[in-house]
Amino acid sequence: MPRFTKENVLDELRQILLIQADHLVIAGSVELAEAFIGFPQPEGSWNFFDHDPKLVDLSRFNIAHQFDWCFDYAFNPSVLTSHDESYVQDLLVFIDGIPRSDNGGDRLPFLTDQGLCHTVADATYARFALEEGFDLSTRQVALMANMTEGAVRNALAQKGDGGLRAIPGTKNPVMIEHAEALTWLQGRRGFVPTPENLRDDRFLTAQIANERTTQGLGKLVSRLLWPIFGTPEKAPAQLGWSPEKLEAWTNGTQIFSVEDAAHLATALKLDVPLFVGKAQEVVLRREFDPEDKEA
Structure with missing residues (x-):
């Protein structure tokens, strides 16, 4: 961070x-x-x-x-x-x-x-360059490593496995090849990689774990429909659900069942026990906690 x-x-x-x-x-x-x-x-x-x-x-x-x-x-x-x-x-x-x-x-x-x-x-831009395979400057590498640019320059002067190699002849700014930058960053404690799948997505996992309302969980489900199904309109057919049933899950008015929650979590490529447990919790809060019901 x-x-x-x-x-x-x-x-x-x-x-x-x-x-x-x-x-x-x-x-x-x-x-x-x-x-x-x-x-x-x-x-x-x-x-x-x-x-x-x-x-x-x-x-x-x-x-x-x-x-x-x-x-x-x-x-x-x-x-x-x-x-x-x-x-x-x-x-x-x-x-x-x-x-x-x-x-x-x-x-x-x-x-x-x-x-x-x-x-x-x-x-x-540094994050975008890492994802798209572009070369990075020392400043961009430093930002991804959560380090100072001076520390990155020190790594450029270091020999051996812990060192970093610049593209020969580059200056103002000094540039580092994408593969070299990515390999070096993966060994840095401050580097946060872009998750390759949803189960490794610690920020999404934290959002699910911290959610307290059916509406909030529904918004997360809505946002996930795009990367999983392409467009929300395709989701009901692929889930085998009616549009009305999926809409209930996205607007927070769903009737909870373990089977439905597990089916949705599996389709969204989420941690099934985490999602099912959270879905049951927020429905219970909606029903029994007046403050959460009002939210």
Whole structure:
């Protein structure tokens, strides 16, 4: 896991959006900036950046959803966060195009390549490169290993089995072949590999284990219909169920049976005892726990 949280990233994104609003004042007008950011310029100040970042409503900005998704894709790889190349590209383009200073000309730390949003964008591409067979830079390898770039450079200078070899002649950045990077990363304690099957998906397993409501479990089932069946519409026929029966499982109104739960878990390639036990638990909570029923 990174040394920062998703909320830290989204808080920084709010600050970047405020600076973008200030640059729109310079390039266009106050009215244009207000339409972009969603509220008036603060009284007694020329800068939107003087606003409390929490006032920025991230639901107005598509890039916020992409950072939310890509944080999990980069650092919590799971079938639930399988990659979308357009998201990877959008984050890189967004980071490349953000202002590099505030309206006073000061270069702020989160506008540099050490910023959290910048780090998530680079880690997202690094994960994508690992999955697609592309070569990686020392920074990208470091992000996947949850190490400093200096530690990766030390590995490049190390001889023997623990060392790492760069592609000869590459610099600014130094590049490492995909196979070499992957082999080296697999020996690093901080590396979290992309799961090859659902039973090895520790983040999905944790979500199932921590779920408390039938609705929440149903949302997980809904998300799994895509990678397992291609589209949800194909699922009922392949399960041998009516659309109404599967819909009950996805919206949390199902009548529990061990047989149905085991059949669904098997089709979704999940740990059957874990899923069956959790399905029974959340149905019992729905029936006997008023707070969970209301949820």
